[in-house]
Amino acid sequence: MEIQFLLSITTGIFIGGAAGYLGSLMLSKRMALVAGPLGHLTLPGIALALMYGFDVSIGAFPFVILGIILIWLFELKTKLPMEALTAVVFASAVAVAFLFLPVEQAETALVGDISKVGSWETGISGVVALFLVVVIRRIYPKMVLINVSEDLAGSEGVDVKKYNLIYLVLIAIIVALGVKMVGGLLTAALVAIPPSAARNLSRNLSQYAFGAMIIGSISSFMGIVLFKLTGFPAGPLIVLMSTAIFLISIFLKNKGNSGGHLSRAG
Amino acid sequence: MENGLILTVQDLNVELDHRSIIEHLSFTVKKGDIITILGPNGAGKTVLLKCLLGLLPYDGEIAWEKGIKIGYVPQRLPFIKDIPLSVMDFFDLKGAAEQEVRNIVHAVGFGEEFFERKIGDLSSGQFQRVLIAWGLVGNPQVLLFDEPTTGIDIGGEETIYNLLARLKEERRLTMLLVTHDLSVVYQFSTHVICLSRRTVCYGPPREVLTPESLQNLYGGGMKYYQHKHG
Numbered sequence: 478m479e480i481q482f483l484l485s486i487t488t489g490i491f492i493g494g495a496a497g498y499l500g501s502l503m504l505s506k507r508m509a510l511v512a513g514p515l516g517h518l519t520l521p522g523i524a525l526a527l528m529y530g531f532d533v534s535i536g537a538f539p540f541v542i543l544g545i546i547l548i549w550l551f552e553l554k555t556k557l558p559m560e561a562l563t564a565v566v567f568a569s570a571v572a573v574a575f576l577f578l579p580v581e582q583a584e585t586a587l588v589g590d591i592s593k594v595g596s597w598e599t600g601i602s603g604v605v606a607l608f609l610v611v612v613i614r615r616i617y618p619k620m621v622l623i624n625v626s627e628d629l630a631g632s633e634g635v636d637v638k639k640y641n642l643i644y645l646v647l648i649a650i651i652v653a654l655g656v657k658m659v660g661g662l663l664t665a666a667l668v669a670i671p672p673s674a675a676r677n678l679s680r681n682l683s684q685y686a687f688g689a690m691i692i693g694s695i696s697s698f699m700g701i702v703l704f705k706l707t708g709f710p711a712g713p714l715i716v717l718m719s720t721a722i723f724l725i726s727i728f729l730k731n732k733g734n735s736g737g738h739l740s741r742a743g
Numbered sequence: 744m745e746n747g748l749i750l751t752v753q754d755l756n757v758e759l760d761h762r763s764i765i766e767h768l769s770f771t772v773k774k775g776d777i778i779t780i781l782g783p784n785g786a787g788k789t790v791l792l793k794c795l796l797g798l799l800p801y802d803g804e805i806a807w808e809k810g811i812k813i814g815y816v817p818q819r820l821p822f823i824k825d826i827p828l829s830v831m832d833f834f835d836l837k838g839a840a841e842q843e844v845r846n847i848v849h850a851v852g853f854g855e856e857f858f859e860r861k862i863g864d865l866s867s868g869q870f871q872r873v874l875i876a877w878g879l880v881g882n883p884q885v886l887l888f889d890e891p892t893t894g895i896d897i898g899g900e901e902t903i904y905n906l907l908a909r910l911k912e913e914r915r916l917t918m919l920l921v922t923h924d925l926s927v928v929y930q931f932s933t934h935v936i937c938l939s940r941r942t943v944c945y946g947p948p949r950e951v952l953t954p955e956s957l958q959n960l961y962g963g964g965m966k967y968y969q970h971k972h973g
Contacts, residue, residue, distance in 0.1 A: 505826040622836045625823045631798045632815040633837065680861060681829040 482705055484599040485591045489697030491606035492654045497693020498613050499651050500668030501686045505624045509669035514567035515652045516664030518544035520574030520586060523661055527582045532598055538653035589660035589712035609647060616643055659712035670719040677726035692722050747774045749917060755803040757790055764790050766941050778919045779928045782938035783961050788921040792887050814883035816874050818890045824863040831858040839880045851876045888920040904931055
């Protein structure tokens with residue numbers, strides 16, 4: 478039992494941290510909400526994984542990739558806005574999932590279940606999350622420049638298409654990892670809330686990026702500890718912990734601002 | 744390239760979304776020239792700069808001198824305030840040596856304490872100076888500058904054009920700039936390109952900017968007067 482708890486905590490810290498770190502790039506590209514529909518897209522994959530007893534991340538990943546390719550193809554063919562096409566694809570995926578998702582496992586699919594991860598799963602999640610962090614760190618300055626302005630990045634010789642593709646693949650991987658922890662419904666929270674809180678508290682880019690990673694890890698840690706204490710599902714608790722940190726960050730930000738006014742006035 | 748030419752544009756045609764933006768544009772730029780690109784909204788001025796930077800597809804020839812370094816100062820960066828960047832962070836994105844960045848930021852008139860400031864807290868005039876400094880990092884020989892005066896109150900003793908004129912002398916720059924400000928054209932530029940899909944005029948401003956050419960460029964209702972100096 479104790480080992481199981483440690484495995485859950487370890488998995489949570491790794492995935493939460495990597496998601497927060499990548500989220501800090503998504504927030505500045507105004508793409509934080511994209512992880513929501515992408516999470517929903519994974520539901521048929523999660524349903525298959527639950528029915529046949531394999532890792533939900535492995536079930537989820539091909540469906541995220543398929544969804545991204547479909548959205549991209551539809552955009553190419555129809556010129557409809559990306560958000561409309563995303564809605565078409567993700568709503569269809571949810572509908573398909575509920576045709577064959579076993580009712581007794583619906584909660585696991587929707588809000589995740591990290592309480593039963595095995596040692597292999599933990600090891601693989603940890604390695605993949607570390608790999609993500611290394612890649613994100615490498616592409617970070619170029620991605621920020623692209624987020625500031627694709628033209629400016631292009632004028633500096635940055636291959637914008639290549640970096641956007643790497644970025645999209647990273648998002649697909651983090652969504653597939655995230656559904657293990659918070660299910661198909663809540664993945665957007667993992668990438669949106671920690672960087673939002675970090676932004677309230679940071680004065681420069683490294684505070685923001687590493688702040689998002691640390692807040693992501695702490696939220697997962699606290700959520701899983703609370704799950705152990707209360708028995709409520711871990712996924713929603715992890716999300717609510719990051720919400721609590723976000724609310725505290727607003728308070729601290731306002732406090733910092735009013736302090737600034739006082740010192741300027743004096 | 745011959746005769747100090749650093750850029751030759753020959754029969755440039757640009758089409759975006761099946762709409763012709765620039766047709767049959769040809770001009771040359773010599774080292775040390777300051778070329779102003781004039782034209783009404785939608786005439787393709789920014790598109791021309793982006794083609795010169797290789798950011799947009801085109802037909803025709805754009806030939807820069809081999810190995811030339813180009814700095815670009817964009818019109819605006821609407822998303823930059825979404826990202827918590829300090830001034831130093833912004834320069835770090837370019838991967839330049841710290842000492843070079845410090846020298847350039849001092850050259851555009853800012854002190855040491857400026858590096859810690861958040862980009863989002865800068866006034867638009869300060870931000871414009873930061874953008875110019877950013878364009879100058881890496882020691883480019885050419886600066887492409889999109890609409891320096893748009894909505895900018897630069898403040899201080901120096902106007903944006905005094906600053907550019909000073910930097911041009913100090914760094915022996917060649918510049919291509921998009922502007923609407925005719926007085927700047929007369930004071931500052933060696934050549935002007937009037938762009939309205941087809942080139943309406945090209946040459947030294949006092950020769951080619953006639954009431955007729957401006958009428959052609961902007962249509963009726965354009966108020967025209969020539970600044971007299973000295």
